[in-house]
Amino acid sequence: MNFASWQEQQQITQFLHHEARLLDEHRWAEWQDLFTPDGLYWVPLVKGQTDHVNHASLFCEDRMQRSVRARRLEQARAYSQQPATRTAHVIGNIALESQEDAALVVYSTFHLLEWRKFEQRMFGGTVLHTLQREGDDFRIRMKRVDLINCDAPHEALQVFL
Numbered sequence: 469m470n471f472a473s474w475q476e477q478q479q480i481t482q483f484l485h486h487e488a489r490l491l492d493e494h495r496w497a498e499w500q501d502l503f504t505p506d507g508l509y510w511v512p513l514v515k516g517q518t519d520h521v522n523h524a525s526l527f528c529e530d531r532m533q534r535s536v537r538a539r540r541l542e543q544a545r546a547y548s549q550q551p552a553t554r555t556a557h558v559i560g561n562i563a564l565e566s567q568e569d570a571a572l573v574v575y576s577t578f579h580l581l582e583w584r585k586f587e588q589r590m591f592g593g594t595v596l597h598t599l600q601r602e603g604d605d606f607r608i609r610m611k612r613v614d615l616i617n618c619d620a621p622h623e624a625l626q627v628f629l
Contacts, residue, residue: 488558488559503608555583572601
């Protein structure tokens with residue numbers, strides 16, 4: 469494990485908290501802007517999955533696919549969003565895993581509470597963010613979300629984890 473300076477740890481933590489807030493407030497365009505142009509959002513289907521190319525995933529989305537899903541969530545006639553889904557992300561155990569040049573790999577854990585169609589669900593797991601430094605800020609090159617119950621049957625997952 470690498471250790472970040474206090475200032476760098478604060479900057480990373482603030483970035484992850486900001487991302488969670490954007491998701492909870494459905495600020496999709498701002499969330500999209502956190503990614504690099506080739507940034508990937510990946511949720512593996514099985515524990516320990518090593519790649520997203522040769523295996524099925526719960527989600528494996530580039531910019532266009534994230535944008536399509538976000539637009540679908542905002543669609544006024546989307547039955548699954550009547551009423552609109554509400555979420556609360558809680559991020560913790562943030563640690564710098566590795567650092568190479570301008571890229572950082574950051575580990576964290578999360579809990580997500582979702583209220584959808586008058587039912588409440590909870591998700592949890594770990595996240596590996598590969599962050600690219602851009603000046604004094606970061607952009608997401610990859611966000612890998614490993615759900616604790618990734619291989620369980622799920623009712624339609626519509627939220628961004």
